[in-house]
Amino acid sequence: MAGKTENLSLLGKEAAIPASPEDAVLERVPNPHADTDYLTRFTCPEFTSICPVTGQPDFAQLVIDYVPDQWLLESKSLKLYLTSFRNHGAFHEDCTVAIGKRMTAEIEPRWLRIGGYWYPRGGIPIDVFWQTGTLPDGLWVPDQGVAPYRGRG
Numbered sequence: 001m002a003g004k005t006e007n008l009s010l011l012g013k014e015a016a017i018p019a020s021p022e023d024a025v026l027e028r029v030p031n032p033h034a035d036t037d038y039l040t041r042f043t044c045p046e047f048t049s050i051c052p053v054t055g056q057p058d059f060a061q062l063v064i065d066y067v068p069d070q071w072l073l074e075s076k077s078l079k080l081y082l083t084s085f086r087n088h089g090a091f092h093e094d095c096t097v098a099i100g101k102r103m104t105a106e107i108e109p110r111w112l113r114i115g116g117y118w119y120p121r122g123g124i125p126i127d128v129f130w131q132t133g134t135l136p137d138g139l140w141v142p143d144q145g146v147a148p149y150r151g152r153g
Contacts, residue, residue: 008074008077017080019084023084024084027074027076027077028071030070030071030072031068031070031072037136037139038068039066039139041064042062042075043062050086050088051121052089057086058092058118059118059119060117060119061116062099063114063115063145064099064103064113064114065113068109068110069108071106071107071109078103081099093126093128095116095128096116096129096130097130099116100112100130100131101130110136111133111134111135114129115128115144115146117146117149125148
């Protein structure tokens with residue numbers, strides 16, 4: 001992979017957590033199988049952000065599925081980008097959709113979906129789903145594997 005990662009600013013280097021999602025850098029690398037439809041999944045089981053009204057922390061599990069085209073998302077840059085939300089005030093819907101749109105803008109996938117499975121705020125769990133376009137024909141996509149919130153019952 002030499003030569004394909006030389007322009008990356010984060011991979012293999014010490015990197016600080018960005019102060020905000022706007023300051024975060026998402027990086028991409030060439031897809032060596034751009035002629036093939038396949039699914040890539042990122043799961044972030046401990047995503048956090050801040051409620052823009054109360055300032056209290058919000059917690060979610062994010063599941064991001066995408067079918068790459070010419071580019072793959074570099075995972076260290078994604079980790080730092082997602083971590084930058086921990087001091088970012090935004091509603092669940094805004095965080096989830098903004099992440100999906102930002103990834104789509106960077107890597108231009110054939111298809112992308114994000115599921116934001118948020119833990120209850122005020123006693124109500126909020127799940128947010130966003131996707132681009134239509135899934136390529138014949139591609140197997142497993143269930144995101146996150147059960148609906150059931151409390152302790």
